[in-house]
Amino acid sequence: DGGITQSPKYLFRKEGQNVTLSCEQNLNHDAMYWYRQDPGQGLRLIYYSQIVNDFQKGDIAEGYSVSREKKESFPLTVTSAQKNPTAFYLCASSIQGHQPQHFGDGTRLSIL
């Protein structure tokens, strides 16, 4: 079954720690995305990648970093510079731009 796998489903972080969220897809999609969802808000774009070894900042990239070394993988690191990291994080992929995105089931990050 093709799809997007995000792990873990729940993640806890201590103050001052970096943490990495995993996103893997086997849909052979070129484009991948990271979004953040806060209560009562829509999805806000953190980073996106159109192709391997290339990525662009979204609307709220501060305090986050990504890499795209393989087509299948687009991990997101939440750094200690992110002042309010508690949120629901969603990874998505699409064949290319102007195509529907397929989403993973998300990772909920909480600060201890």
Next chain:
Amino acid sequence: DQQVKQNSPSLSVQEGRISILNCDYTNSMFDYFLWYKKYPAEGPTFLISISSIKDKNEDGRFTVFLNKSAKHLSLHIVPSQPGDSAVYFCAASAQGTYKYIFGTGTRLKVLA
């Protein structure tokens, strides 16, 4: 500045009746629009899309209407079913970009 707006946070409809969810946008460069459905603790699922060259697209019980002059789109669900109860997001994208802008969502509750 919120470029995609869903002004109704919630909507309740009787089973079997029509559900109409609305979305307004401000950026005239948007030319591709999508609707997603989201259950709690899951990723959004793509429902239906429409390109700006059309004013209507239909898929089973779901129809999306686009009024470019009013910068308004709507999703009609007929007939509504209890399983349609979820949060619905509209999203928009401009030609030549991989970025999608999401609305804040409308929570639909279909009453049995």
